[in-house]
Amino acid sequence: MSAAPASVFGTRLKEARLEAGLSQKQLGIEAGLDPFVASTRINRYELGVHKVDYTFAIRLATVLRVPVAFLYADDTELASLILAFGRLSKRKRADLLMHARSLEAGS
Structure with missing residues (x-):
């Protein structure tokens, strides 16, 4: 069962904020509030x-x-993949996509 979209966004936002070591106030100010x-x-x-x-x-x-898609991902594994993908270099992203497509074709 998936959580409601607002709570998914809120959960991911808090997770990313804590990982970044920012307070709610710091995040808001840096984002322009x-x-x-x-x-x-x-x-x-x-x-x-x-x-x-x-x-x-x-x-x-x-x-x-973090990629904006991370904030909306309602599946924990997908959120982790989005985060990992977003942190890769362009070359490694291309390699990962090629590998994922080969896995998909083999199933």
Whole structure:
């Protein structure tokens, strides 16, 4: 059973924020929010109280150095793959895609 999209986004956002070592306020400020509301806004995104528009999700992902798709992945293994893929060089991405396609063709 998958979690609701808002809670998936919030869970992934918190996971990435903690891995980056940022407070909610720091993340909000670095993503362009007013310092006065930054902490509360990020907290509400993480709790799923408010939804994030895609343009702002891109800004959050940029600050957190994760692919924006990671924030929306409702499967834990897929989220891990997206994160790993996003951290690879272009050459290694191409190698991985070629390998994945060969695995797919062999099944």
